Amino acid sequence: MSTLSSLNDVVTISHSNVPPPNIANALKSLVKREVGDPLLASLGPENSDPLAHLHQTAHTLAVLYILSARLNTQGAAPVPFEYIDSFCANFDPDQARLAPERVTWLAKGIEDLADRNQNPRLAIGPIRNLMSRYAPSKGFFTSLHVILLRICVKSECWNHALPILDVPLSDVDKVISDVNYLDNLTYYYLGGVIYAVLKRWKQAEEFFEMCVAAPGNIASAVQLEAFKKLTLVQLISYGKTRPLPKYVTFTTSRVLKQQPYQTFAKNYPNSSVALGQILEKDLAHFTADGNVGLMKQAIRHAPRWIVRRLTDTYVTLSVAEISKAIASDVAAASTPEAIQEATLLILSMIEQNEIYATLTPTPDNPAAAIVTFRDPPPPKYFDPAVLEKIVRDAQGNNTQLGLLDRDVGKSRAYLNKVNLASKARMVLLGQWAVKDKEGGAMAFDDMAELEMERLRGDWD
């Protein structure tokens, strides 16, 4: 293991036949020293760029270290953006995985660079490449995921985040990428925010719920924010809040119970005027949380839920009656504007297939138009393909679970425990044998037989 002390050394070692893990170790020890990063960030003799001597794919490690140093050190020589772009498209993932923290640092550097240029969108492309090639499989969670989401939110490029969010996370390993619990929480929180902006309420709800349900001993502020948004999204999506799943840690659920959002949720879906008043009362609080827009959307959705409730009770209703149900007082309901509002609402709900109804207009008296609710049309035929897909997905999950189970069974910790347990039993048996000396050796044999039977059964 050679120690590096100059840029020349770095270049030399990269060109040599030293295997990459050794190179990685050398570089790691280099940056541990105070001079390490500034050295990497500097230019060679006569201002020559060390990067010119290095190949992006073959010498990924060196380029990675240098780039990350350059981008994150103040006053270092700037790197042209196309270089960064091409590096992210060409780097060697195996080499890169030997230095996961540097990769994260590189991404942060790219993000800062784009910010400095007042154009955060620039960062999206390279980091996305970085992420998709770095991760050993789709759905493998890395720190890059979080950085990318953050950039998308900052630059308001919501749709760019969708390809990432749509792949559910299925694997994580601290060796490959240095993630911590905050990354997990942030990923799901930002994901939920993005989905909510795109008005995909069901997916937003799932993400917020996963943030709230993350394992741990205590509650985190991120979870608190996620829970507030979760309540609001659930109101929009279902018309009422749903109870938290059972596996949410107890301390978390306790913290979450005391929120002013509960009054809002309880009074949903009453008339918009009443809900608006609740909003006004705590406006400062809600604004500080940044949830006012979401609440306003929830209020706008409230009449739809009222109408949906009516479909359960009535077959036909006049528009006047619907308007009365939606509005807060009877006087306001009979004005022509209110009637028209109600009519438009019903029409839009029919168009979006939220209710199944027909509206028979009466042009001379719009208030008396009759809405007839029908049952949703049954599927024309039972689609076996849909069922099969669900079954297949479930089976896939089952296999995964089985694999996990076997892994645990192979793991050292488990084997240790079982070993200890069986040893303890044998000790106990021995003690019984001692006590039962009068009965003679026969007793011991019988009991030993029983124990062996039991142990054998356990292993099956």
Add this chain to the structure above:
Amino acid sequence: MTSTPEDIELPEAAQTTAGPSVAALKVTAGQVVVDENHPFDLDAYLSSYSGRTAYMRAVFIAQRCPSLAPQAYQTALAHLVQGADVQSYVTILSAYNSLPGATQAPQDQEYVDRTIANNTKEKDRLEVDLKTYAANMIKESVRLSHRELGRYYYSTGDYAAALRNHMKSREFCTNASHVIEMCISVLEILLEQQNYAHLSTYIYKAETALDASQPAKTSKPGSTGAGSPERLKIQAKLEFASAMAEMGAGRYDKAAYAFLKMKNDLGDWNGKVVTPSDIAIYGTLCALASLSRSAIKAAVLESETFGYYLEQEPYIRDILDAYMGSKFKDVLLLMERYSASLFHCARHLLDIHLAHHVPTLAQQIRNRALVLYFQPFATVHLERMAAAFGMELTDMEANIVKLIEEGLIKARIDSQNKILKAKDHDPRVELYNRAVAAGLETEASTRKLLWRMKLLQADIVIRAPKGQRGDGRQDSLQSGLIGWDDLQ
């Protein structure tokens, strides 16, 4: 027998109402009208009661029904003058005299003085007896003197003291029949106080004691053997008490079953606490409000024991027959005694125990009737329904909407044509939808589970950062929390 602390503690209500018994009645504001449409024969009603309950019921009636008040108060006073409760006498007399337009009745001072003197004498005597026996440590005598004191206080209207003494006598009970006696006395007082919540403790005690006394049958044939008339009376009293406890708690179905189980002979409670016609009414109303029609048929009409009670009040039998015959209009009419609105049946509202439950029971019976009526139909005109029940169309519609929202009627209202249409549901489609939904949900939750397991395996768990205060809420989210205002 050692006394456990729980036996000595008084029910809270008794402790707070140490005053005259009349004030302890829960009086709800509400006036009952009695006229030809709501016939009510005060004298006939009160003549079947004796003892304290007679005048208490009279007072209750007087408080709720202004037209009958003078007569009721007079009857009450007549009963009181024969008793020893001076406090109540004075209170009721002033209440009577404050009635508008009543002829002022003078306070019978002679009665008052005489009774007070008698009461004091009696009390002193009993207390001296108690002290003597306590000093002599003769258990049975102490118990008896406590019991006498309890009865004395009961007759003067001091419930708290009466209960206290009966509880004290528990310590000196030596066999099961003593315990039963104590429990019955306590139950009497509690029933009069309408303290339903504490009835169940004493019922349970008495029942255990009754069971414990059963083995004594072989060795001591006589009073508390199984099947003996004494035992039956006690059982009947206990059943009545438990039924009242259930009714007081609003559990009408359990109350109905308890009433229906009751044996025929209530012993000395008959008239002193309750009459058979009362039991008939309570039992039937509770059954109608909470049991299905087949259950009523099996339990009420074919029960031998309850048949005895049904004989006492013929109009209850009429109500039952109308209900079974689906003549709902008659049911409601009979319940109201020939009136249009459901809440003014004089007989029910003026009954001490039943009055608080009348509105709930009536509503429940009506709801059941509505559901029963609609069962065989696919569509029905709301006007026909309203006519069948004798209700207005708007009332009927409001009722139906409430029932649909509670899920008791599976139908929808066509408000344009005023028709009620039953919901037809296709089980196949429902099953398919449910299966698909369940599958998707299972898949999602398994996926989340796997993810959480992976997190735990990789040790990505929320923990308090080292060196900081416990709860990690110091984390703040630096990454852009954007305001939603501009995302309308």
